[in-house]
Amino acid sequence: MTKVNEYLKKIQSKVAAKDDGQPEYLQAIDEFLPTIEPFLEKNPDIVASNVLEELLEPERIVQFRVPWQDDQGNWQVNRGFRVQYNSALGPYKGGLRFHPTVNQSVMKFLAFEQIFKNCLTGLPIGGGKGGSDFDPKEKSDEEIMRFCQSFMMELQRHIGADMDIPAGDIGVGGREIGYLFGMYKKLNGYQAGVLTGKPLAYWGSQARTEATGYGLVYFVEHLLQDKKTSLTGKKIQVSGSGNVAIYAMEKCQQLGAKVYTCSDSSGYIYDENGIDVKWVKEIKEVRRARISTYVDKYPKAKYVSGQSVWTIKADFDIALPCATQNEISAELAEILVANGVKVVAEGANMPSSLAAVKVFEENDLYYCPGKAANAGGVAVSALEMAQNSQRAQWSFEQVDEELNKIMKNIYETCRDTAYDYGIPMNILAGANIASFEKVARAMISQGLV
Ligand code: NDP
Numbered sequence: 001m002t003k004v005n006e007y008l009k010k011i012q013s014k015v016a017a018k019d020d021g022q023p024e025y026l027q028a029i030d031e032f033l034p035t036i037e038p039f040l041e042k043n044p045d046i047v048a049s050n051v052l053e054e055l056l057e058p059e060r061i062v063q064f065r066v067p068w069q070d071d072q073g074n075w076q077v078n079r080g081f082r083v084q085y086n087s088a089l090g091p092y093k094g095g096l097r098f099h100p101t102v103n104q105s106v107m108k109f110l111a112f113e114q115i116f117k118n119c120l121t122g123l124p125i126g127g128g129k130g131g132s133d134f135d136p137k138e139k140s141d142e143e144i145m146r147f148c149q150s151f152m153m154e155l156q157r158h159i160g161a162d163m164d165i166p167a168g169d170i171g172v173g174g175r176e177i178g179y180l181f182g183m184y185k186k187l188n189g190y191q192a193g194v195l196t197g198k199p200l201a202y203w204g205s206q207a208r209t210e211a212t213g214y215g216l217v218y219f220v221e222h223l224l225q226d227k228k229t230s231l232t233g234k235k236i237q238v239s240g241s242g243n244v245a246i247y248a249m250e251k252c253q254q255l256g257a258k259v260y261t262c263s264d265s266s267g268y269i270y271d272e273n274g275i276d277v278k279w280v281k282e283i284k285e286v287r288r289a290r291i292s293t294y295v296d297k298y299p300k301a302k303y304v305s306g307q308s309v310w311t312i313k314a315d316f317d318i319a320l321p322c323a324t325q326n327e328i329s330a331e332l333a334e335i336l337v338a339n340g341v342k343v344v345a346e347g348a349n350m351p352s353s354l355a356a357v358k359v360f361e362e363n364d365l366y367y368c369p370g371k372a373a374n375a376g377g378v379a380v381s382a383l384e385m386a387q388n389s390q391r392a393q394w395s396f397e398q399v400d401e402e403l404n405k406i407m408k409n410i411y412e413t414c415r416d417t418a419y420d421y422g423i424p425m426n427i428l429a430g431a432n433i434a435s436f437e438k439v440a441r442a443m444i445s446q447g448l449v
């Protein structure tokens, strides 16, 4: 074992001992640490500084009680979180997730990934994440409003336009951001820049709704162009049917690819004629209904209840997981490989298990990790902050063009960094090394704080 390898193992076991019982967080760390080994070998000053161990400790974690009243007058209580992980490159920035599976482990893995993702955008933002184990499903608008107001009553004391800027994630979209913003304003006065993903009327950014999905597809298009091909005619498999999935499907179709699948937590749709994205928008954004109702309009499409979309055995070129963490196990990854998939690009955060990533690497797929491929959402959030500071609102075309440039830059940074370390097309290692170097050097230059 080399000295660096020994050092990494020591750090890994320290974190494992301290954060025992946080499997998602430990998974993110286990995925990260081995990939930076070649960088540490060449940069002994970073090892000597022990900045890595400092980086693995979140700067601050806030946990709080969120009491709210349901429509029947019952008192309900949920748990709220904000993980302010790292501010070396700017104020904490990252989404809020409302989902029953939210706990400290999930919040920490998301915040950890966010540090490196935000760094890759090249914009001045640190890493954070927050949320609650509140389940927005089947709640009335009034219940959502009361919950968001109570959540913000506490969160407001920890955030600020130059301090920590939340946005959306699973279960948090324009409606929730609106209620959260209203309560923040009541308590602190109007500050446009305290949340991103705001509706356009009160200074949200054009193209923020589309940004994660569009950005994901731009990333894939830049990779394909590099390999002398394009999305035209490609067969695409998508999971999820929320914000990221919808706009990924839309952009794939605009660029000439055909999308056959989408899903929600109840089951999946396989439409041989290609998914009708407008109809999915109607189902999910307007009716807030289940994806099973897709077949009401397209009775020839197949709906399969209770199964993962990744169990489908058919010809596909590209897989875009856009639902949630660990949706692809090693077994499902083997099916993707057998289907002929050549590119896996993650719209979701950590949708592939560690064993699945290993399967992709062993079979020479182009594996594009979430922290690189789904950075478009937070990148446009940072552009929203810039617009809010300027008291200006840019056009859709201007934001979209900037988004595409940022995704190209992220792709090239990952590619070139991997190449420099003798691991060509290891986009995961390229992403981790390039962003770790920048964050670690910023931390060292700011001293032990
Ligand atoms: P949405 O709430 O809009 O949609 C989430 C989708 O994923 C729904 O179809 C949902 O189905 C499905 N899903 C969620 N949890 C589960 C689960 N445990 N099992 C199966 N399916 C599930 O969220 P987003 O589209 O915003 O987020 C999707 C992913 O993209 C997440 O991993 C998020 O962290 C990531 N992401 C989001 C960004 C953004 O800007 N919004 C930016 C970067 C990454 P159902 O409705 O049945 O729950």
Ligand code: 2IT
Pocket: 093, 094, 095, 096, 114, 117, 165, 166, 167, 168, 169, 196, 349, 374, 375, 377, 378, 379, 381
């Ligand atoms: O995972 C993510 O990058 C997001 N949910 C978006 C965060 C943001 O601040 O826009």
